[in-house]
Amino acid sequence: MSFYDKSSIVLMVQNPYTVFCYYNISDVDIRSIEDIYGKNSWETSKPILKVYEICDNTEKEISTIYLDPFADNWYINLNKDDISVKVEIGRILESKDEITLAVSNVVKTPRGKESENTQVLYLDTSLWKTSTKIYNYFL
Template sequence: MDEKIKDIPTSMPTSIVERKVEVVPQITDLPTSYGDTKIVLLPRDPWWCFAYWEIGEQTKQEIKNLYGENVKYVIRVYDVTNVINFDGKNANKYFDIEINPLANNWYINVAETNRSWCVDLGLITPDGKFIVVARSNIVMMPRYGVSPLTDEQWAVLQREFERLLELSGVSMIGKGSFDIAKLMRERWEELLAISQLQQFISSGFVSSFARREVEQLPKEFYLKADTELIVYGETLPDAKLYINGDEFKLSDDGRFSLRMSLPDGEKVIPIKAVSSDGTMQKEIVFIVIRKSEIK
């Protein structure tokens, strides 16, 4: 039997379908430069700061046209501690660091702590003249050592410190977070009451009647005082440090700091550093005597 293929219409109904294509932006790396001429100074720790800079192409061409290529690039580091309106000529002192012309950042070691610094990116011509290319911001370095300031209202007395230590589980007494919260709340309310009372009296808005009310408070007189001991120092970062015979972890730059209670009596604190290969060692022994008198 013969089969006949039916004609298929050449024109078919069509429909328009809208397609929304979401364009995903390409993530590119940050540019290595922005065409500016500037230098920025950042503090790292009491002894080190970090500078990074950029010299624009136009500035590079001007340097080449005016001074040629036989110049030395330097960072001039100024000590501007307590200097008002630094202008490049009124620094306490300065020193130069010769740098590679292709460099764009540098770690700077400052020999003195607790100072303020500013740097110039510049060049020195063959005749010794210093040309400023860019000047940085002024930074005050992080302080080194124990702060001379104390805040008696927020000092944790030895008795309270020992209670907090016990509640933390050191003595395995099984206390819970409720006990810690209660102790902290009592301490907070005590400090808050003292602080508010002092601010209220010193504000100048207290009436004479209110002053009389303050004078009529219960005359229970007391005095609380205590001391603590802070031991700190430094050694080589790869050395091993022992305090009271126990190994103490050093920071990445070899420094250490330890806060200790200081009860009445004699306290002996041996501190020993041993080199990484074990061939050398140094030891310092602190002997601290506390004697309290209640009069």
């Protein structure tokens, strides 16, 4: 089985409020859907991305995005920062049934603002052993 025999999706963090995904839908999966749901089921169905927030091992769907049929990547805007996210790519059939083709990895977006913790911490380095070998290396 080659890489292209299996549908896949990869999710990456762009910034605190945006993630990016790229995906590949295999010909094997397309033929399989047409075998199960009918000859024209692929053409009459619509491609979608389902976005999930993961919190305490619980998945909560936060949006469904209808994709351009010719796209192979997508930027996803989020309403929150500092969250764990995953996406599923699939199709919605005319019968309103949803088919999942691939599930992405989970990513965590960074905070969108500075930390509220303003405490300053100092480190006493006078007790550290110094090595001239290491010191000379950086000179």
